[in-house]
Amino acid sequence: MRNQTLRYIDWLTVFLYAALVLIGLLSIYSAVYAPQDPKPIYSLTHAAGKQLLWIGGTLLIITVIFFMDYRLFESLGYIAYGVGVLLLALVLVFGVKIGGARAWFDFGGIRLQPAEFAKVFTSLALAKYLSNKEVRLNRWRDLLIAFGIIGLPALLILLQPDAGSTLVFAAFVLVMFREGLSPLFLIIPALFGLTFVLALVIQPISYLLFAFLVLAALLIALLSYLNKGFSFKLLLVVGIPTLILMGFAASVDTIFQSDKILKPHQKERILVLIDENIDKEARRSRYNLQQSKIAIGSGGFAGKGYLQGTQTKFNFVPEQQTDFIFCTIGEEFGWLGSMTLITLFVALMSRIVYIAERQKLRFARIYGYCVASILFMHFTLNLAMTMGLFPVVGIPLPFISYGGSSLWAFSTLLFILLKLDAHRNQIFWT
Amino acid sequence: MQLEGRKYLFYTLFVLTGLVFAVRLFFLQLVDDSYKEAANRNVVERLIEQPHRGLIYDRNGKLIVYNEPVYDLMLIPYDFKGVDTASFCRLTGLSKAELIKRIRKIPNPRKGGVIIPQLSRREYARLQELLSEYKGIYVQARSVRVYPHQSLANALGYIAEISPRELEKDTAGYYQQGDYVGKSGIEAFYEPYLRGEKGIRYVVKNNFNQIVGSYKEGALDKAPRAGSELVASIDLDLQAYGELLMSNKTGAIVAIEPATGEVLALISAPSYDPNLLSGPKLSTHFAELLRDPRKPLYNRAIQSRYPPGSTFKTVQALIGLQTGALHLYDYLPCNQSLVGCHGHPSPTNVVSSIRHSCNPFYYLAFRRVILQGGDDFETIVKNYNQWRQYVERFGFGRRLGIDIANEGKGYIPDIGYFNRMYGEGRWGFSNIYSLSIGQGEIGVTPLQMANLAAIIANRGYYYPPHLIKEVRELGGPLPAYRQKQTVPVDTSYFTPIIEGMEMAFKAGTVSWQAHLPPDKQHIVICGKTGTVQNPHGEDHATFIAFAPKEKPQIAIAVYVENAGFGGVWAATIASLMIEKYLTGEVSRKELEKTTIQKTFSPKKHP
Structure with missing residues (x-):
């Protein structure tokens, strides 16, 4: 079985994975490196040495996955999901609170974050459910069950509270779209999201409302022309969504003001993106954003050189070895280095979609899309946040950020796919 | 299956996101330079290292000022x-x-x-x-x-925090708010030498504003350079002695080494302890000194404008001789109907008129100078202007350029002054005759008077008086103080003046009290007394002198307000100073004590 795995494993993916993990390790070393007191990379007194330990752990995990029967992942999908959800519930009771969130189990100094693993088991369970030929995503009952599978762990994570990790679960909507979900599930949230941003940026709001009316009128005129004739139905199809969006736009301010929907610090994080000086009180949020942008921006074309960064070296950037690890790369390797990293990620994600599409098992394909979508979500949100394009949400950059739970979870997620992929041709013999 | 086509949405999404990031990073890292500057501001701080201000020594190597x-x-x-x-x-x-x-x-x-x-x-x-x-x-x-003594306050000046106005004037941008600069005296004049050069140290700081190391291993750092040491020409012992003699008196003493123009002592009384204007209570003390009615901050030695009185007769005699208006063997009668005088043998010539300070002699001599070649207004104006030019060449009516700020010019009236006073063409010798005996509109500083003594001692030249004989980094005084200034009077004309001054001290207007003790009488002092009429109270006493007669080592001017006849106390103080400087020790203890205790009231004696 092992020979089979190694012979058919997708070495390109393994190479991309290894490259990212190595970049991650070196970046973490640079982020915690103190020029006045240099320590070797393997020193366990700092994060880089520990990350080295976690990398050793992933080798063990990968070996275990390779030795398992590939069919086990599908059959154990629901059980894993059940255990995972139970852990998410338990962590709310027995977990230790760090940084305001009760997200960690503490086993005598070794901490585990079940939310990171929730991505793995939710992927398995969703893939298992959607791979059932009876399930139709245009049926409300099935749709609800699918959203339920996603929603339950997401809700438990939101209770910790960890809004960032919850947001990642939106990735599964992309997976469902590939499996036949109506495009409206992507278009409608996108429209609302766009309206929300526009309503915050464009003041006074009446300008935006007026623009909506003009756009709707133009759309109706265009469609009438294409349909060769105006109809009352057309008016309703364009008009009602327009009115709903206008109503939403008008109430964005109220929604934004209310402390029940968004917490004050979350509001600050949104506001500082629009205007760095909008609010004197939002100092902490602005500081993080500014320092992150300064670190990246000062990198220039080719960067300051490895271990030569100043912003990430003297702790100006908060969380520089975890969520803001990209700052170190941006500062020390500049635009070239950043583009290399981004290219590696785009290549990895594309390769995963490619792998997913070549699966003969529905389960394997859907699972593959889960892996690609989750990586995409993390990659996009994390980089957008460090570059000041998205509010600060605390989620790691896969394979790069420091953290055992995160590295192990992403590695597990990826190597289950590679294991499934290595056996994709066996389906004929069984 | 048509759903497979949806995979392209994923590829598109990945590549698009990558492109958005690429563009965003392009602007952050390549277009906008402000982040690089912000990064440097964040971590690198430029620290100023203050240099040590230069120390000042006196001419004998005694420390005058140091830093603590x-x-x-x-x-x-x-x-x-x-x-x-x-x-x-x-x-x-x-x-x-x-x-x-x-x-x-x-x-x-x-x-x-x-x-x-x-x-x-x-x-x-x-x-x-x-x-x-x-x-x-x-x-x-x-x-x-810190000053390890209480002397020389006015000449030394003080340092204090730079004022907004001074900062504005500093176009080179050397100073920063909070820097200390010399405000007056030597401290202000030699500021560019004394201050040295600030050092710069670049340090790297972390987000807690703590220094974590030097920037680029100190490659850009510059060590501070200490300010240049100064050697003053002042003899600190003589200075302190002069200040002691001037206790409870108002006036000034200036002593100069004639051969070099080096100021040996520059005393303005009353004075104050220079330490008062250093340290945390500077502004309190400064305000107190400023309010003091005795004006201790007023440097009388270089700023006041005293009439020179009879000491000015030396200048008149020299000008008279040089212009040919006066001859060595002219004997002129002591005609008291012209101007008042005191009992002495009459008539007098140049030598004996100096010895006895005969007023009518100088009335007549000055008249000859002014009316030479006619008594019409044009001639008077021409002669007066010529006379005034001579006086200026003796260093009067202008700044001598001593190395402290705020030097006074004194005052020698010009034609315009008399024209304004009396109307053009409507004044003559009778309006200006008091200048002949150093009275009237004329005003001089004690420094100018000491310089006159030096000119006579040198027989016709001087070096501009200065307090700093060596700026260490220059290896000498400022170049201006090496420029010999000659007075356009023949050297030979100085001989009768000096002779008269020697006689005046030995057996003339100078009181016996001022004579050196018997064992030191081989030192010949040449002096000229002056008694300045004071309409507000007791007359001011003044005295200029130099000694010894051959190869003079000290020229001195003493001015004591309200001390009456110049031959008594002013001459005594000069004599004690000369004894102190030339012999190192004053043996006339009784006289010294009386002099120190002596006070003069500005009120007129009944």
Whole structure:
């Protein structure tokens, strides 16, 4: 079985994975490196040495996955999901609170974050459910069950509270779209999201409302022309969504003001993106954003050189070895280095979609899309946040950020796919 | 299956996202330079290292000024939070209101500022341990000027924090707010030499504003260069002695080495302890000195405008001889109907007129100078202008250029003055004759008078008087002080003047009291007395002298307000100074004591 795995494993993916993990390790070393007191990379007194330990752990995990029967992942999908959800519930009771969130189990100094693993088991369970030929995503009952599978762990994570990790679960909507979900599930949230941003940026709001009316009128005129004739139905199809969006736009301010929907610090994080000086009180949020942008921006074309960064070296950037690890790369390797990293990620994600599409098992394909979508979500949100394009949400950059739970979870997620992929041709013999 | 086509949405999404990031990073990293600057501001700070201010020695190598460390207590408001202010106030002796007031004055709450300036080493030692408990408190060492004596205050001047106006004038941008600069005296004049050059140190700081190392291993750093040492021409012992003699008197003494123009003593009385204008109470003391009715901050030696009285007769005689209006063997009668005089043999010639200070002689001599070649107004104007030019060449009516600021010019009236006073063409010799005996509109500084004594001692030239004989980095005085200035009077004409001055001291207008003790009488002093009429009270006494007659080593001018006849106390003080300088020791202890104790009231004696 092992020979089979190694012979058919997708070495390109393994190479991309290894490259990212190595970049991650070196970046973490640079982020915690103190020029006045240099320590070797393997020193366990700092994060880089520990990350080295976690990398050793992933080798063990990968070996275990390779030795398992590939069919086990599908059959154990629901059980894993059940255990995972139970852990998410338990962590709310027995977990230790760090940084305001009760997200960690503490086993005598070794901490585990079940939310990171929730991505793995939710992927398995969703893939298992959607791979059932009876399930139709245009049926409300099935749709609800699918959203339920996603929603339950997401809700438990939101209770910790960890809004960032919850947001990642939106990735599964992309997976469902590939499996036949109506495009409206992507278009409608996108429209609302766009309206929300526009309503915050464009003041006074009446300008935006007026623009909506003009756009709707133009759309109706265009469609009438294409349909060769105006109809009352057309008016309703364009008009009602327009009115709903206008109503939403008008109430964005109220929604934004209310402390029940968004917490004050979350509001600050949104506001500082629009205007760095909008609010004197939002100092902490602005500081993080500014320092992150300064670190990246000062990198220039080719960067300051490895271990030569100043912003990430003297702790100006908060969380520089975890969520803001990209700052170190941006500062020390500049635009070239950043583009290399981004290219590696785009290549990895594309390769995963490619792998997913070549699966003969529905389960394997859907699972593959889960892996690609989750990586995409993390990659996009994390980089957008460090570059000041998205509010600060605390989620790691896969394979790069420091953290055992995160590295192990992403590695597990990826190597289950590679294991499934290595056996994709066996389906004929069984 | 048509759903497979949806995979392209994923590829598109990945690549698009990558492109959005690429563009965003392009602008952040390549287009916008502000982040690079911000990064440098973030971490690299430029620290100024203050150099040591130059020390000043006297001509015998005695230290006049040195630096001593003081400690400014600094407070960073940003970090000074949650501190037990009550105990802090008790420790430092500040009231809570005062503490709050001082904290409010600190311009940058992250960088902090001075909360208590200039703690002494002892106070610092007491507070050091106790203060380490408080957050946001640190101590910054600085230095202040210390004077191991109480002399020379006005000449030395003082240093204080730079004023906004001085900062504006500093176009080179050397100074920063909070820097100390010389405000007056030598400290101000030699500021560019004394201050040295500031050092610069670049340090790297972390986000807590703590220094974590030097920037680029100190490649850009510059060590501070200490200010140049100065060697004053002042003899500190003579200076202190002169100040002692002037106790409770108002006036000035200036002593110059004739051969070099080096000022040996520059005394203005009353004076003050220079240490008063150094240290934490500078502004309080300064205000007190400024309010003092005896005007101790007024440097009489170089600023006041005293009429020279009869000492000016030496100049008149020399001009008369040089212009040919007067001849060596002219005997002129002491005609008291022209101007008052005192009993002495009559008639007199140049030598005996100096010896006895005959007023009518100089009335007649000056008349000859002014009316030479006619008595019409044009001739008078021409002769007066010529006379005035001679007087200026003797260093009067203009600044001699001593190396301290605020030197006075004195005053020699010009034609315009008399024209304004009496109307053009409507004045003549009768309106200006009092100039002949150094009275009237004429005003001179004691420095100019000492310089006159030096000119006579040198028989016709001088070097501009100066207090600093060597700027160490130049290896000598400023170049201007090496320029020999000659007076356009033949050297031979000085001989009768000097002879008259020798006679005046031996057996003329100078009181016997001023004579050197018998064992020191081989030192020949040449002097000229002056008694300046004072319409407001007792006359002022003045005296110029040099000694010894051959190879003179000291030229001196003494001016004592309200001391009456110049031949008594002014001459005595000059004589004591000469004895002190030339022999190192004054043996006339009784006279010395009387002189020190003597006071002169500005009121007229009944």
